[in-house]
Amino acid sequence: MxxxxxxxxxxxxxxxxxALTPAPADDALTIAIGQHGNWENAVPELGxxxxxxxxxxxxxxxxxTQGSAETMQAVIAGSADIGIxxxxxxxxxxxxxxxxxxxxxxxxxxxxAAYWYVPANSPIKNFGDLNGKTVGYSTTGSSSYTALLQxxxxxxxxxxxxxxxxxxxxxxxxxxxxxxxxxxxxxxGLREAEEGKIRIIGHGSDVPALRTQTVRLQxxxxxxxxxxxxxxxxxxxxxxxxxxxxYSSPEALKMYSEWVKIPEKITERMRDEFYPKDELLPEKLxxxxxxxxxxxxxxxxxxxxxxxxxxxxxxxSKAFD
Numbered sequence: 001m002x003x004x005x006x007x008x009x010x011x012x013x014x015x016x017x018x019a020l021t022p023a024p025a026d027d028a029l030t031i032a033i034g035q036h037g038n039w040e041n042a043v044p045e046l047g048x049x050x051x052x053x054x055x056x057x058x059x060x061x062x063x064x065t066q067g068s069a070e071t072m073q074a075v076i077a078g079s080a081d082i083g084i085x086x087x088x089x090x091x092x093x094x095x096x097x098x099x100x101x102x103x104x105x106x107x108x109x110x111x112x113a114a115y116w117y118v119p120a121n122s123p124i125k126n127f128g129d130l131n132g133k134t135v136g137y138s139t140t141g142s143s144s145y146t147a148l149l150q151x152x153x154x155x156x157x158x159x160x161x162x163x164x165x166x167x168x169x170x171x172x173x174x175x176x177x178x179x180x181x182x183x184x185x186x187x188x189g190l191r192e193a194e195e196g197k198i199r200i201i202g203h204g205s206d207v208p209a210l211r212t213q214t215v216r217l218q219x220x221x222x223x224x225x226x227x228x229x230x231x232x233x234x235x236x237x238x239x240x241x242x243x244x245x246x247y248s249s250p251e252a253l254k255m256y257s258e259w260v261k262i263p264e265k266i267t268e269r270m271r272d273e274f275y276p277k278d279e280l281l282p283e284k285l286x287x288x289x290x291x292x293x294x295x296x297x298x299x300x301x302x303x304x305x306x307x308x309x310x311x312x313x314x315x316x317s318k319a320f321d
Contacts, residue, residue: 026059027231032071032080034138035166036064037260038185039267039275040108041085046255047242056234066165068142072219075101081224082235085216088291090141093300095313100222103314105236105282107216111147111204113185113274118199119175127202131157133180136164136173143215144183146294147204154207174198186270187262194266213287225315236282236316247277285317 033041047053048060063080065071068087074080076099085107095101116135118124124133130152137144140163152159162179164170167188174182181201192198204210220232246252253271257264278284288310295301305313311320 026054026057027228027234028059028061029081029228029231029235030061030063030079032063032065032074032083034065034067034071034083034085034142035185037187038085038113039187039256039270040113040280042256042259043239043242043246044084045259046246046252047238049255050242050245052242052245053235053238056238058231058234058238067138068216069139072099072101072141075219075221078221078223081220081228082232083219085143086219087142087146088214088217089146089295089298089300091217091219091313092292092295092305093141095309096301096305101219102222102225102312103217103316104220104225104232105218105239105316106214106284107218107280107282108143109214109279109281109284109286110212110276111143111207111210111215114144114147114183114204115185115189115200116148116151116181116183116202117174117189117193118181118201120196120199122180122199124180124201127151127155127206128157129201130155130159130181133159134162134178135159135181136162136170136179136183138165138170138183139163141298141300144185144204146215146298147207147210148183149298150207150210150294151202151204155202186274187260187266190266190270191262209287209290213291214285215291218282239282243277243280243282247271283316285314285319288319 031044035041044060044062053060065074068085068090071083072086072090072094075083082104091103135148137148148161164173164179167184170182170184173179189198193200225232253264253267257267292301292304307320
């Protein structure tokens with residue numbers, strides 16, 4: 001009887017010990033994200049809310065920045081493990097100069113979301129009227145900067161590009177007359193366009209060449225890639241799963257709409273019209289030769305990167321094996 005009691009007690013103690021053993025902590029990743037609230041930047045936010053990253057043992061600390069340049073600096077400095085939405089030509093240029101970063105995944109292929117607008121009462125009727133006019137873009141080296149230069153070239157005009165920061169600050173500058181035309185990306189400005197407060201005069205998707213180029217990347221710090229490689233691979237897997245959910249579930253439209261405080265009708269239009277899912281897939285890498293040429297023309301690069309450099313930089317692509 002005493003032996004039976006002892007075995008029972010030991011079993012109970014063992015179970016109690018297991019119960020009291022703390023669960024393994026999630027791996028923490030800091031993510032720097034340009035432009036709070038944009039649909040293509042919402043994957044970490046929505047995926048964390050839905051538990052897709054938690055399911056893979058990840059906890060994300062989301063750091064929203066003013067744009068591509070600030071995001072890249074956070075990664076270079078090591079204050080962020082991943083940077084989302086960094087212009088590809090600026091990544092090429094910084095890597096060529098020795099910046100300790102790597103391209104972890106595609107962020108956006110093509111530039112369907114970027115658009116340019118003027119106040120409704122502006123005498124400017126279309127993009128062709130912007131010769132000599134001040135026109136906004138986010139930050140130098142960003143995809144909005146690249147799209148603006150290529151769109152101007154396509155339309156045969158020479159505007160005066162002005163770095164205006166995020167869509168909200170750009171809107172203030174455009175509506176107050178500090179600049180002649182502003183830039184934005186959905187959802188920002190769609191409601192104002194529908195209400196007739198602004199007129200959209202150009203889209204990044206108007207440039208045929210940009211439709212087949214990876215214009216924005218997700219980047220990581222070299223040290224983070226070496227020390228947190230497994231966590232970063234789990235991040236990419238969770239990112240892809242979240243993206244699949246965002247394009248298949250009505251719940252995604254509802255959650256996003258509540259987060260950014262816009263009607264679901266506008267969210268659905270924005271997703272389907274401005275952000276084709278295929279252009280956001282993390283494994284894509286297209287148009288690197290054209291991007292390199294643009295980077296050289298824009299003085300981000302002095303010469304093309306070698307095949308060895310490209311293989312080192314684009315860790316997610318097999319194109320250079």
